Amino acid sequence: MKLETIIILSPALNPGENGIVVGVAAVFCMSSVEADAQAGALWSSSDQQDGVTPEEGSRFGENHAMIQRRTRERMTLTALLESRLCPKAIVPQPEAGGLTSPKMKRRPPRTDPSRVAVASFGRAERARAQEEGAIRLGQPHAIFISGVAGFVGSKLARLFIDRGYPVVGFDNLSRGSRENLSGLLTNERFIFEKVDLSDANAVRSRFLNCHSRILISEVWHMAANSDIPAGIADASVDLRDTFLSTFNVLDSMKEVGIPFLAFASSSAVYGNLGEAPISEDVGPLLPISNYGAMKLASEALISAAVENWLDRALIFRFPNVIGVPATHGVVLDFVRKLRSTPNKLNVLGSGRQRKAYLHVNDLIDALVYLRENASERLGYYNIGPEDKGVTVSFIAETTVEAVAPGAGIEYGVEDRGWTGDVPRFSYDIAKIRALGWRPQLGSADAVRKAVVEIVGQEGHL
């Protein structure tokens, strides 16, 4: 098959990214044999420049698809010229940066914050231009979501699919379900794999396989143990589902050089700091649950990755989130208890616990808002309502009224619902507000809305 090269130059893209666009078009025009040969040749020239040894190269040489993918990511107009794929191209000097593999990048340590701010702005701009370019040109540009069958992950997947992105999602279905993915599983832009993210080999091989089928450019890590008492009873639950899942996701990202990670952390990283509004820079952070501990440890891993090889990460710290599809949480718990014993509701703790509740629609809105508006290399944000929260007794009364009016409510004596429960806290969301985001609903309205939604969800029981 004769090679035809399509050159598409867009002023919105910087030279390095133009190089990638041309490279992708060129490789797609080749027969697979020619593509393999060219990919090998280009791998040799670009990797030699990067100081990759032949031994390292031969590791990649075992898999032609991987060579092609790595080549596509690394190709620049200069490399194309050198390989004589595109002899007539006029080559502007490639800018430093663009898509590179982890091996190509060794950033100097971050010592001067102002330099970092400028550099990160450039990177964010480039990422946006690249994303717009990729979508305009019809190139695949997938978003990976771990924990995709869960409450938040499934909502995110729907949103990104609706916005035109292909989505690759992993979940072991331990707490999420295929039901939460109804309508998505048949969507041609959605790839679902049942994978245990605590299994390093499985994550690596399935992730690399998906990435070779469709280019993944960002990762949303939502998988975790979401049952705090389960992690108190058996600490290995959070080690496995919350910490190791983060470790393994990062490892696969590093392997293929994915530049952006969004991570669902939690207010649990703060521990019990009393009722004063908690801002992001409070410390020391001393979580009181294994869940919070493993979330904090995951944040630490991400911070180290940003220092070493990851271009950009966003850490979201949110409190209780409610809405549908509910997989866990106080409202679902109350609704199910009342369905089985409609005359009484047993509440864990005194009912005086006061916490902030965020509706899931507000959460998703905030996540996407930060994706588009936060520009730090390592951004960490509280996301929550603006009030001091509502009491558990308010949630119990609202649920009883909706499900079983007249049922008696029995409270425990302890202020805490369980070990590791933080009985009272309120959130300072000034940082995300300064970027221009505010939630639509306060805690009380979020609870009222979620009760109606969850009663609807559980209606068939």
Ligand SMILES: NC(=O)c1ccc[n+]([C@@H]2O[C@H](COP(=O)([O-])OP(=O)(O)OC[C@H]3O[C@@H](n4cnc5c(N)ncnc54)[C@H](O)[C@@H]3O)[C@@H](O)[C@H]2O)c1
């Ligand atoms: N919902 C909240 O109130 C809340 C609050 C703060 C933080 N978060 C965080 O947000 C994220 C999403 O929470 P959610 O409410 O959607 O929880 P969820 O339990 O509904 O979703 C988590 C998903 O991860 C999957 N999962 C867990 N361990 C896995 C493993 N080892 N391999 C593969 N999949 C695995 C589960 O099956 C589930 O589908 C979690 O990281 C959670 O810790 C949630």
